[in-house]
Amino acid sequence: MPTQSKHALLSASGAERWINCPPSARMEENFPDQESVYAAEGTLFHELCEIKVRRLLYPDRDPEVLKLAEEAVREHELYSAEMEEHATEFADWIKNRYEGYLIFDQACLLIDEKIKFDKYVPDGFGTCDYAVVTSSGTIEVLDLKYGKGVKVLAKNNAQLRLYALGIATKFNVAVAQFAEVLTTVYQPRLGHVETEKLHPVYLDGWGVSIRGVAEQAHAGQGERRTGDWCRWCRAKGACTHRAEDAMSNIGVGALNPGVMDDQELGSCLHIAENLIHWARDVRDEAENRAFSGKKIPGWKVVEGRSNRVIADKDKVYRILLDTIPEREKFIKPASLQGITHLEKHIGPKKLEGLIGQYVTKPAGKATLVPETDPRPALGSPEQTFRGVDLESASEPRN
Numbered sequence: 001m002p003t004q005s006k007h008a009l010l011s012a013s014g015a016e017r018w019i020n021c022p023p024s025a026r027m028e029e030n031f032p033d034q035e036s037v038y039a040a041e042g043t044l045f046h047e048l049c050e051i052k053v054r055r056l057l058y059p060d061r062d063p064e065v066l067k068l069a070e071e072a073v074r075e076h077e078l079y080s081a082e083m084e085e086h087a088t089e090f091a092d093w094i095k096n097r098y099e100g101y102l103i104f105d106q107a108c109l110l111i112d113e114k115i116k117f118d119k120y121v122p123d124g125f126g127t128c129d130y131a132v133v134t135s136s137g138t139i140e141v142l143d144l145k146y147g148k149g150v151k152v153l154a155k156n157n158a159q160l161r162l163y164a165l166g167i168a169t170k171f172n173v174a175v176a177q178f179a180e181v182l183t184t185v186y187q188p189r190l191g192h193v194e195t196e197k198l199h200p201v202y203l204d205g206w207g208v209s210i211r212g213v214a215e216q217a218h219a220g221q222g223e224r225r226t227g228d229w230c231r232w233c234r235a236k237g238a239c240t241h242r243a244e245d246a247m248s249n250i251g252v253g254a255l256n257p258g259v260m261d262d263q264e265l266g267s268c269l270h271i272a273e274n275l276i277h278w279a280r281d282v283r284d285e286a287e288n289r290a291f292s293g294k295k296i297p298g299w300k301v302v303e304g305r306s307n308r309v310i311a312d313k314d315k316v317y318r319i320l321l322d323t324i325p326e327r328e329k330f331i332k333p334a335s336l337q338g339i340t341h342l343e344k345h346i347g348p349k350k351l352e353g354l355i356g357q358y359v360t361k362p363a364g365k366a367t368l369v370p371e372t373d374p375r376p377a378l379g380s381p382e383q384t385f386r387g388v389d390l391e392s393a394s395e396p397r398n
């Protein structure tokens with residue numbers, strides 16, 4: 001029997017990309033799957049959460065195995081007090097969520113569950129972080145996200161929908177026969193927990209509706225389309241379609257002679273931002289090729305600038321101590337680390353308890369962002385009244 005590769009061609013996590021740009025699935029096969037430091041950090045967080053959840057819910061099962069696994073996580077260079085705190089909170093949170101179901105129903109909690117959704121997506125399989133299935137027919141799938149750069153929404157989330165379809169398949173029950181489906185994102189570093197409630201018939205229809213595009217993606221066919229999903233595509237720095245799309249914008253069109261008006265400046269800024277992202281991806285791709293020994297015509301690899309470093313700090317320290325009487329000439333004054341560092345090493349909650357009253361958050365520097373950004377515009381009523389407790393400020397009602 002052929003062994004299943006670790007990652008599906010049409011993975012649930014890549015669904016937004018391959019649904020919008022079906023040929024990207026096969027194109028990605030030509031590029032190495034390099035794990036970023038953020039992905040590695042996320043994997044470590046998932047492991048720590050799983051250990052804590054298992055220990056909390058099933059304290060008698062494999063305590064020694066869990067202890068060893070936990071020690072390994074804590075020795076990892078990406079482990080932090082912040083991660084510990086978020087994992088502890090998550091374990092409590094999911095225990096409460098699960099026990100909430102148990103009040104009314106029989107229910108099972110699936111952890112890190114291997115699932116298949118190949119009824120809808122050719123060779124579709126994956127691993128669902130957590131899922132609860134109840135005897136009255138509720139499925140809730142829960143996905144952990146440790147990143148804090150992009151808020152992940154539960155609404156219209158193709159990854160979570162595929163997980164829910166996979167969980168139904170696992171129970172050999174057509175999804176439409178369930179009573180309700182909930183898909184939840186838990187993103188602790190943004191304090192973001194969101195659930196989408198789906199009618200099972202709708203979810204089944206959605207699964208059927210993507211089958212055609214999934215077949216195209218599996219066959220490497222369909223139309224390439226650029227969009228936000230390109231940032232997760234392994235081909236992003238080499239894709240000719242994205243390059244054409246980026247460069248087609250360079251011929252901005254006729255501008256009025258002289259100075260750009262506000263309308264023209266706004267349009268050019270959209271294009272410039274897009275070009276900056278694309279340019280960075282093209283450079284990464286070219287560097288990957290060049291550093292792996294390929295010749296990129298018109299370019300060469302040289303030694304970059306470097307700074308002098310003290311090779312043996314202890315020895316140098318002792319020499320200076322013996323010969324230079326004024327210590328301030330060679331020792332930096334001790335100073336406090338920044339809040340991000342303190343949170344990472346002490347934990348956000350503990351830090352808040354210790355020094356919260358001394359931490360203030362000044363108004364942020366004015367920043368120009370596209371109108372689609374979710375933050376309210378400076379000076380708008382939403383921004384002015386954000387955080388104001390209008391209810392407690394109002395006169396008591398008789």
Ligand code: SF4
Nearest residue numbers: 021024230233236239
């Ligand atoms: S970079 Fe964008 S357009 Fe190109 S294959 Fe990837 S997802 Fe499709």
